[in-house]
Amino acid sequence: MSALALKLRNVRKNFGSSSIINGLNLDVIKGERQAIIGPNGAGKSTLFNLISGFYQVSGGTIEMNGHNITNLATFRINRSGLSRSFQVTNIFPQMTVFENIRCGLLWSMGYKYSFWHLCNQVRHLNEKAEEILERIRMTQRRDLPAGLLAYAEQRALEIGITIAGDAEVILLDEPTAGMSMSETERAVELIRDVTENKTLLVVEHDMSVVFDLADRISVLVYGEIIATDLPEKIRQNQEVQEAYLGKETL
Amino acid sequence: MKYLIRHLGIWAVAIALCAILPVIFSSDYAISLLSQMGIAIIFSLSYNMILGQGGMLSFGHAVYFGIGGFLAMHGINLIAGGTLPIPLELAPLIGGLGGLIVGILFGWLSTERSGTTFALISLGIGELIAASALLLPGFFGGEEGVSTDRMVENTITPFDFGQQIEVYYLIACWMLLCIVLMYLQTKTPLGRVANAVRDNPERAAFIGYNTRMVRTIQFALASFFSGIAGGLFAINYEIITAEMIGAIPSANVLMMTYIGGIGHFFGPIIGAVLVTFMQLTLSGFTHAWQLYFGLLFVSMILWAPTGLAGIIMNHEPAWKAGLMKKLIPSYTRATLAALVMFLGIMTLIEINYHLSLSIHPKDPMSLFGISFKAQSPAGWIIAIALIAVGFFFFKRGKNEVKNSWMDVHQAIKTGGK
Numbered sequence: 283m284s285a286l287a288l289k290l291r292n293v294r295k296n297f298g299s300s301s302i303i304n305g306l307n308l309d310v311i312k313g314e315r316q317a318i319i320g321p322n323g324a325g326k327s328t329l330f331n332l333i334s335g336f337y338q339v340s341g342g343t344i345e346m347n348g349h350n351i352t353n354l355a356t357f358r359i360n361r362s363g364l365s366r367s368f369q370v371t372n373i374f375p376q377m378t379v380f381e382n383i384r385c386g387l388l389w390s391m392g393y394k395y396s397f398w399h400l401c402n403q404v405r406h407l408n409e410k411a412e413e414i415l416e417r418i419r420m421t422q423r424r425d426l427p428a429g430l431l432a433y434a435e436q437r438a439l440e441i442g443i444t445i446a447g448d449a450e451v452i453l454l455d456e457p458t459a460g461m462s463m464s465e466t467e468r469a470v471e472l473i474r475d476v477t478e479n480k481t482l483l484v485v486e487h488d489m490s491v492v493f494d495l496a497d498r499i500s501v502l503v504y505g506e507i508i509a510t511d512l513p514e515k516i517r518q519n520q521e522v523q524e525a526y527l528g529k530e531t532l
Numbered sequence: 533m534k535y536l537i538r539h540l541g542i543w544a545v546a547i548a549l550c551a552i553l554p555v556i557f558s559s560d561y562a563i564s565l566l567s568q569m570g571i572a573i574i575f576s577l578s579y580n581m582i583l584g585q586g587g588m589l590s591f592g593h594a595v596y597f598g599i600g601g602f603l604a605m606h607g608i609n610l611i612a613g614g615t616l617p618i619p620l621e622l623a624p625l626i627g628g629l630g631g632l633i634v635g636i637l638f639g640w641l642s643t644e645r646s647g648t649t650f651a652l653i654s655l656g657i658g659e660l661i662a663a664s665a666l667l668l669p670g671f672f673g674g675e676e677g678v679s680t681d682r683m684v685e686n687t688i689t690p691f692d693f694g695q696q697i698e699v700y701y702l703i704a705c706w707m708l709l710c711i712v713l714m715y716l717q718t719k720t721p722l723g724r725v726a727n728a729v730r731d732n733p734e735r736a737a738f739i740g741y742n743t744r745m746v747r748t749i750q751f752a753l754a755s756f757f758s759g760i761a762g763g764l765f766a767i768n769y770e771i772i773t774a775e776m777i778g779a780i781p782s783a784n785v786l787m788m789t790y791i792g793g794i795g796h797f798f799g800p801i802i803g804a805v806l807v808t809f810m811q812l813t814l815s816g817f818t819h820a821w822q823l824y825f826g827l828l829f830v831s832m833i834l835w836a837p838t839g840l841a842g843i844i845m846n847h848e849p850a851w852k853a854g855l856m857k858k859l860i861p862s863y864t865r866a867t868l869a870a871l872v873m874f875l876g877i878m879t880l881i882e883i884n885y886h887l888s889l890s891i892h893p894k895d896p897m898s899l900f901g902i903s904f905k906a907q908s909p910a911g912w913i914i915a916i917a918l919i920a921v922g923f924f925f926f927k928r929g930k931n932e933v934k935n936s937w938m939d940v941h942q943a944i945k946t947g948g949k
């Protein structure tokens with residue numbers, strides 16, 4: 283079997299007495315683009331929060347590239363190569379677009395807590411930031427405070443911040459939610475481009491996006507993965523049809 | 533370095549200003565005022581490293597100022613005794629290093645979270661250190677504090693610091709150096725990330741940063757500069773008491789910084805200059821000066837939360853478009869009205885102070901050279917009339933200001949004048 287980027291075993295999460303994730307198992311193969319689908323409230327965002335260390339698991343283990351990352355601090359998980367975006371846009375609204383990206387680069391480029399470099403003087407840092415701006419097609423917006431961007435642009439910027447640190451595993455939580463058709467198309471294009479040669483785990487409600495982007499699909503219902511398979515197999519899967527896809531046209 | 537050169541203009545002006553001011557204002561009083569301003573500027577800028585840049589509201593920043601001051605004080609005594617082989621000019625550095633070390637310790641303890649938790653811990657640490665001052669008389673000198681004589685043998689400048697002007701120049705040099713360093717710090721990775729952690733700690737953690745570490749280092753660096761200010765205080769006054777680590781100077785630096793404006797680097801400089809000036813001059817004129825100071829602080833928080841720097845920077849677009857002249861008439865009228873209103877409030881305050889606090893309340897009091905009895909209704913009537921009239925015109929003025937701003941915005945949008 284191919285190497286696993288993420289390996290979740292028997293992961294559980296309770297909030298008080300309500301159990302949201304119930305012994306979930308999930309494999310994400312290195313280099314694949316996997317989508318997670320499931321009804322509202324199934325626990326998709328919670329799952330992302332567990333993987334990225336934003337929530338502590340109530341039980342089970344999470345491994346990334348063979349290393350146990352269960353319940354590590356978020357910044358440690360990030361440093362070991364996992365980066366994520368949020369369902370609700372999460373950027374630095376008061377900083378300029380350029381600064382947002384540059385901040386995303388600082389740690390991974392080794393500037394860490396330095397107070398003896400001047401950001402503007404570090405050529406390769408700024409060049410890299412410009413490069414990412416170009417890639418997410420935001421060069422024109424460079425000096426605007428990020429909070430003033432249009433919604434779709436903020437989402438694109440967040441993807442930019444997420445990939446800036448050059449993480450190998452990227453988690454995107456509903457990256458195209460709330461976008462128009464044309465915006466969605468562009469976003470999918472962008473996601474495909476920036477996750478080239480990386481591992482992507484993406485939560486998405488828009489089925490056309492899912493089938494367009496994903497190599498494999500996992501279905502999450504009531505805190506459990508009920509199936510993981512190739513897109514066409516998922517389409518045909520009886521259990522999935524009943525549990526989730528039943529009424530939707532595929 | 534390139535950075536410094538590009539900004540050389542501003543720094544040259546700043547240096548020239550520091551050099552010339554004591555020549556223009558050469559009285560003893562003015563020079564000691566300028567010295568205090570210099571110390572306050574460093575203190576207040578260092579506070580803004582925590583508050584403005586890092587988003588941490590501290591109620592105990594004087595701890596680092598005070599500890600720096602005490603350490604420098606002991607340092608100067610050692611220098612005088614010949615046991616510490618460094619020149620007096622570097623004594624503030626002792627304070628800075630002391631502030632840094634204590635800052636690392638308390639920073640780590642208090643910065644797990646910002647917000648209320650941080651604020652309360654900072655308050656607690658302030659109380660704790662103030663209380664321990666009495667328990668450690670060896671270091672804090674008990675009630676009478678620690679004193680020194682700054683006229684020591686070991687100096688690198690030709691100064692012997694027998695005169696205030698020499699002390700002033702030493703303070704000015706340290707101040708300029710600290711301003712440059714603190715300014716450059718805002719441009720470093722740490723400085724930028726401190727902003728990121730302030731705006732969105734959750735996100736900052738997902739770009740690889742331990743938010744607590746960011747806050748701690750930022751806090752410790754601020755404590756370093758605060759300690760330098762404390763060291764300069766030690767040289768300037770040659771005495772320091774435990775009051776200097778307490779709640780009052782901590783509150784003072786908070787108010788200075790807020791009044792100046794926490795959103796711009798230069799804000800605290802304005803705040804420090806203005807508040808130091810007010811404290812020293814007002815306290816000579818009236819016993820109620822703290823009340824006026826409080827009034828100013830509250831008004832700023834209510835109506836101009838971005839501080840003086842924020843007000844100034846709001847005018848940048850109008851200034852650039854050459855439209856300030858559209859604003860000035862309405863500003864003048866509103867300011868005059870506000871002054872009339874303030875005159876009324878002030879009269880009331882002074883009358884009441886005279887009635888309740890003076891030894892002979894029956895004696896006539898004097899205000900702006902006018903002598904009158906505090907008990908007579910005339911003073912009250914005039915005061916209330918001033919407030920009413922001022923208030924009426926101020927409201928009108930405020931509307932006018934609003935309208936002229938709309939004109940300006942319109943004009944900027946259409947590109948015309």
Ligand SMILES: Nc1ncnc2c1ncn2[C@@H]1O[C@H](COP(=O)(O)OP(=O)(O)OP(=O)(O)O)[C@@H](O)[C@H]1O
Nearest residue numbers: 297298302320321322323324325326327328329369
């Ligand atoms: N911090 C929390 N405390 C308590 N309950 C929570 C918390 N976070 C999530 N939940 C609950 O867990 C359940 C799953 O939420 P989650 O956000 O993971 O769903 P989701 O699959 O992402 O849904 P959606 O498609 O609407 O985004 C919901 O019932 C939610 O109320």
Ligand SMILES: [Mg+2]
Nearest residue numbers: 326327328369
């Ligand atoms: Mg969700």
